[in-house]
Amino acid sequence: MTEDIVVIGAGGFGRETLDVIEAINATSDVPIWHVAGVVDDSPADVQLERIEARGYEYLGTSATVRKCLKATRFAIGIGSPATRAKLAGIFEDAGWTPTTLIHPAAIIGSVVRVGDGSIVCSGVQLSTNTKLGRYVHVNPGVIIGHDAELYEFVSVNPGAIVSGEVTIRERTLVGAGAVILQQLVIGEKVLVGASACVTRDVPDGLVIKGVPAR
Numbered sequence: 001m002t003e004d005i006v007v008i009g010a011g012g013f014g015r016e017t018l019d020v021i022e023a024i025n026a027t028s029d030v031p032i033w034h035v036a037g038v039v040d041d042s043p044a045d046v047q048l049e050r051i052e053a054r055g056y057e058y059l060g061t062s063a064t065v066r067k068c069l070k071a072t073r074f075a076i077g078i079g080s081p082a083t084r085a086k087l088a089g090i091f092e093d094a095g096w097t098p099t100t101l102i103h104p105a106a107i108i109g110s111v112v113r114v115g116d117g118s119i120v121c122s123g124v125q126l127s128t129n130t131k132l133g134r135y136v137h138v139n140p141g142v143i144i145g146h147d148a149e150l151y152e153f154v155s156v157n158p159g160a161i162v163s164g165e166v167t168i169r170e171r172t173l174v175g176a177g178a179v180i181l182q183q184l185v186i187g188e189k190v191l192v193g194a195s196a197c198v199t200r201d202v203p204d205g206l207v208i209k210g211v212p213a214r
Helices: 012-025 045-053 062-068 081-093
Strands: 003-008 033-039 058-060 073-076
Touching: 003 012, 012 033, 012 045, 045 058, 058 062, 062 081, 073 081
Parallel strands: 003 033, 003 073, 033 058
Antiparallel strands: none
């Protein structure tokens, strides 16, 4: 049976979330998801044009939609961990249900756990015994090594490599092409710069970049 879903975010990752939904639907004779529309609190005109060009409806802001639309399933397509966490709380408190989306072209190993509201894009490799918390974003081409654990609201940007037995705590963002070496612990609200190579544990709240990352 086809279920309604609302995508929150009209920007780049919001539209990539639509790609994931479309790919999931393509695996079934009957669509699994019907996108009721897209929500965004401050969309740029070009974002609305791109949404409309794909045949999707802009429903309005999060406040408007919660008042006018019956609670349903939702996916947050917003890259910022802090913004994602804020919106997740707002919509869950309103009785909406977070939805996990995994692209059919992702490679998923054995005994992998993916939390509610997480989105796994095309070309991702999740190795054996990896754990993703709630609302984790794994962008295209990311590799997550064996026994790694990503806590709630982590974002891993395209092409990054998270090695085996790495722990990444809440609301951390790993930049595009970054590499985190094995058995490291990355703290909460860390920003790992693009193409950085992380060679040691990182305390909470730091911005690190470079090779090796500092």
